Amino acid sequence: GAVVSQHPSRVICKSGTSVKIECRSLDFQATTMFWYRQFPKQSLMLMATSNEGSKATYEQGVEKDKFLINHASLTLSTLTVTSAHPEDSSFYICSARGWQGHYGYTFGSGTRLTVV
Amino acid sequence: KQEVTQIPAALSVPEGENLVLNCSFTDSAIYNLQWFRQDPGKGLTSLLLIQSSQREQTSGRLNASLDKSSGRSTLYIAASQPGDSATYLCAVQGTYKYIFGTGTRLKVLA
Numbered sequence: 001g002a003v004v005s006q007h008p009s010r011v012i013c014k015s016g017t018s019v020k021i022e023c024r025s026l027d028f029q030a031t032t033m034f035w036y037r038q039f040p041k042q043s044l045m046l047m048a049t050s051n052e053g054s055k056a057t058y059e060q061g062v063e064k065d066k067f068l069i070n071h072a073s074l075t076l077s078t079l080t081v082t083s084a085h086p087e088d089s090s091f092y093i094c095s096a097r098g099w100q101g102h103y104g105y106t107f108g109s110g111t112r113l114t115v116v
Numbered sequence: 117k118q119e120v121t122q123i124p125a126a127l128s129v130p131e132g133e134n135l136v137l138n139c140s141f142t143d144s145a146i147y148n149l150q151w152f153r154q155d156p157g158k159g160l161t162s163l164l165l166i167q168s169s170q171r172e173q174t175s176g177r178l179n180a181s182l183d184k185s186s187g188r189s190t191l192y193i194a195a196s197q198p199g200d201s202a203t204y205l206c207a208v209q210g211t212y213k214y215i216f217g218t219g220t221r222l223k224v225l226a
Contacts (some may be wrong), residue, residue: 006159034213043205044216093159095214105214107152109159 001026006108013084013115021079021103021111026042030096034079035069038091048111050077063088075096084115118143118210120217128223134166137191137220139206143185150214151180151191153217160205175219196224 002024013019023033032051036044048064050056050071057066068080076089077096081088093110100106119142129135139149148167152160164173164190172181173220179192189206201223207214 032212036216041221043218044207046213046215049213091157097212105209107160107162113156 001106002098002106004094004097004106004108006111008111009109010112011114013113015085015104016083016114017082018080018082019084019113020096021081021092021113023077023079023096023108025075025096025098025106028096028098028100029074030098031074031076032073033069033071034095034097034105035067035077035079036093036095038093040059042056047079081113084113086115089113089115103114117214118146118208120206120208120215122204122206122217122220124220125218126223128225130225131196131198133196134192134194134223135196135222137192137193137204137206137222138190139214140149141187141189141208141217143210144187145207145210145213145214146184147209149180149182149189149206149208151178154203154205154219156203160216162204163204193222196222198224198225198226 005024012087027030035047038044047062048056056069071077123138150165151163166182177194182189203219203221205219206217
């Protein structure tokens with residue numbers, strides 16, 4: 001089946017630094033990538049949607065200058081959390097949409113970000 | 117705006133019980149509904165996907181039903197086991213993106 005590889009699975013960074021999270025579709029082309037965030041004991045909230053080669057569309061309340069999304073190729077999308085602060089500590093997960101014999105969505109395994 | 121709600125928020129049951137998790141959504145114009153399992157600190161595992169034209173899907177001890185007109189779905193877990201302990205999320209797909217429910221935290225006691 002379709003696989004999306006997300007790295008790193010866990011990362012701890014110092015406040016003020018930037019962190020990059022990668023999602024790769026291994027066996028299909030991800031025309032659209034969705035990025036979600038999940039705070040403790042809450043559900044997943046969509047942050048932004050990106051189509052390959054285009055600028056990402058951010059959901060209301062999500063700072064585009066803080067959460068930089070790059071989707072330059074059909075198999076790779078990255079989310080960079082810039083100038084991270086403790087309140088950015090969360091679980092981030094991507095979902096790739098593309099042709100997998102049908103148009104399907106495959107989720108990455110998630111990244112636990114802790115900012116200290 | 118689509119809103120997805122899950123009831124109950126938390127559930128604790130003894131091993132062996134059959135149980136039902138509920139999911140409701142406000143906009144019936146969906147393409148499909150999917151149930152996921154999430155273990156603490158982990159990613160998502162897809163359990164069942166129901167297309168909008170379908171009424172139910174089954175996989176092992178799991179059965180999910182969909183009533184699109186009333187905006188409801190249920191996940192039925194038969195003969196629950198301690199290994200079923202996790203958070204269960206339902207998500208509906210609108211035009212192109214998934215909207216997730218609030219989740220049900222299930223604990224099955226041995």
